[in-house]
Amino acid sequence: MKTRAFTASALLLALLALMVVFTLGTGAISVAPLDVIRTLLGNGSRMTNFAVLDLRLPRVVVAAGVGVALGLSGAVFQSLSRNPLGSPDIVGFTYGSATGALAVIVLLGGSTAAISLGAAVGGLVTALLVYLLAWQQGVRGYRLVLVGIGVSAILQSINFYLLVTASLNEAGRATVWITGSLDNRGWGEAVPLLWALAVVVPLVLAGGRWLKMLEMGDDAAQALGVPIERSRLYLLIVGTAACAIATAAAGPIAFVALVAPQLAKRLTKASGPNLLPAAWMGALLVVVADFAAQRVAGDTLLPVGAMTGAFGGVYLAWILWRFRTKAS
DSSP, rough: HHHHHHHHHHHHHHHHEEEEHHHHOOSSSOHHHHHHHHHHTTTHHHHHIIIIIIIHHHHHHHHHHHHHHHHHHHHHHHHHHTTTSSSSHHHHHHHHHHHHHIIIIIIIIOOHHHHHHHHHHHHHHHHHHHHHOOOSSSOOOHHHHHHHHHHHHHHHHHHHHHHHHSHHHHHHHHHHHHHHHOOOHHHHHHHHHHHHHHHHHHHHTTHHHHHHHHHTTTHHHHHTOOOOHHEEEEEEEEHHHHHHHHHHOOOOSSSSSHHHHHHHHHHHSSSSHHHHHHHHHHHHHHHHHHHHHTTTTTTTTOOHHHHHHHHHHHHHHHHHHHHHHHHO
């Protein structure tokens, strides 16, 4: 690992740890940072145990886990497409997960576990559909992005149709979920997410060696012994799985998968997908956005997806402006 990349990763982890301690100590029951650390180490009082371990820690764990999954997913797809716009938000995989979850909510009235399963299946089916439609003697990055944008437009229409035809109760439940929210997240959501990450993250990291070579182009990668289409399909599946488990845990949180890998790459100044720095950056962004969403509107709690959408929209406009400047 290059020194700058290692330093950037260490810095991101340190900032994430500081933000977690600060978040766990802030709220109606205020807890000092040292008391937060003591509580996490098992030496807290009954009050701090309730405030930190029972009330706030599950939400922070879900926020960080979702950020890790989205950061990894965005890094995989941007590297595969060799395009900073090639994130799950843009190419439709997030919308596919949302369609699967909405179908379970509106058509089946499913439980939380069924909604999570529907989101995972929807994301994977969408990824395979985009892959097949983009296939033309192989898959090129620009085709993947263009086909994904078209599929995402269709899926958004399906999502709106499901919301319009739903009953009032189902529509309210679906609207809260589709915005992307961490409200009422407890250990029942945090523990399955951690188990899913324990499976998916090593699979994504295992494919990282192929990603760096695929970024050099198919001919160069094939000369280095990379099975082009098999490795691309594998990375597509594991990248979509990471996006799907994040969506299943918290709903479609916008733009984190787009922004996190780019910010991480600017910090590390390293070639390749920068998988781990992107994961830490994603976790930091979601934790910070959730903290801001809980406090920016006073007593009103905003969904974290609304906050990341506002930040991400500004970032997307900046990327497009840079592309236009370079082109001219």
